[in-house]
Amino acid sequence: MLQRTVPIIILCASGAIMVLAYFVTAAVSWSETVNVWFNVLAAVAFVLGAGNLLKVNLEKISSQRPGWGYSAITLAAFFFMLVVGLFKVGAIPDSKYPGVRLAGNYETPASPYGWTYEYVFSPLTSTMFAMLAFYVASAAFRAFRAKNTESILLLATAFIILLAQTAAGMFLTGWIPEDSAFAFLRLDWMKVAITEHIQTAGMRAITIGIALGVAATSLRLILGVDKSYLPRGGGAA
């Protein structure tokens, strides 16, 4: 019972404090305390996460399961960054305390930690991000197939927006005077009409729905109506 009742009470009190802090200035410090508690929990949980990472990958290596080589690389990278980061290996000495190695700057690319971050980690993450361009193209190819009325509308809208974003848009319709009765045929006019009126109206409807959904979900949690996230039986393994 305690395993479920205590978390609900903590959640109820923390939630109420966070709401109160938005309206009562003096309660802001209480909400800051709640945030500090969360940070403490997150720091403790990080140890759990690192432990889990070690356990899962060591098991994979020891049982030589398919892909165990990736696990070996993961653990090697994990320990390398942990050691050079924690012990500040090769850190640039601080001008105030040149004799104290742990006072040195380890984030500069001149140190092993900073160099690895700058020249190994950053390019790898940039590569992952860059792949998004290809995925956008493949997703757009599927989404813009004119299968029915809705997809034809989507295709036409995308065509107008894309064309209006390019120099071709101005070349094709830029000659129509802005103050004429046919100004609405200009691609830049159509782009503004679509993005600022039609799209904004739709997005605001979604945003209002999201805000109400957040309020209802928070209330379900604070009232203890939704307890699906809580442990049952013997607790988490």
Add this chain to the structure above:
Amino acid sequence: MRWTTMPRSLSTLVVAAALLLPFSVALAEAPGAGPDKDWIRTDRLPLLLVIVVVSAAVVAAILLARTGRPVKIRRLAALDAVDEAIGRATEMGRSVLFVPGIMDMTDIQTVAGVNILGRVAKTAAEYDAKLEVPTSRSIVMSAARDAVQAAHFEAGRPETYNADNIRYLTDEQFGYVAAVTGSMVRDKPAACFYMGAFYAESLLFAENGNSIGAIQIAGTAEPSQLPFFVAACDYTLIGEEFFAASAYLSGERDQLGSIQGQDLGKLLAAAVIIIGCALATAGLWLPACADGAAALRKFFGG
């Protein structure tokens, strides 16, 4: 309603409110609370009113649902497809992948995602399907384990719960993407669920899932990522649907009632928008209506 017969959840709220209200009243009336040091943010009082009205609507709908009044909720195709997706994975002998987003438990979307995970895990436990949950935050891993374990208990199969299937990968956004998409390509899960807060990685997940032929069901409240999920996934829970999903899947009267309360709030928002539009339009000819529209805009902070 006598205290002893009051539902526990409401009595918890009453206790919390009883503890907090005197504090706030005392703070508001404290001497020295001048215009520069207001204890209460008066500029936010309209928002407080909206919160009180919406909360009252949700609580009233929950209480009405408890009286046995029929609760009708619109069917959500994405959630009706959950059983189908997990059933397909079971038949194919492949795993089910659940990605709870990349944010921590401080984000309400992650909380909603973990709640849905509980429902998905229950179905997976009933079907004896393997459920993999890679997480990018340690606390999310811990919460996800609790939710999945509770689901296995609820399904009457606590012995099939394996904590190692819910694992922590990394806090780094694209490191997490690389690990998850790599395992997707290698293990080829038959069903992929993306429920939580997503940013640039949404399309990377969804397109990889599409390339392996998985049934994909996504849900997020990030408006900028919704088009990507809609384009690449089979089903998408858009905004409020995502928050209603956990309640919908639970089938519990209390939770279904809360969705109706949420709809009342939506009705109220629609009414205010229509009144505002009507006043602003009529204000072109009638100054009184223009004043009314301006007052309404000011009330809502516009």
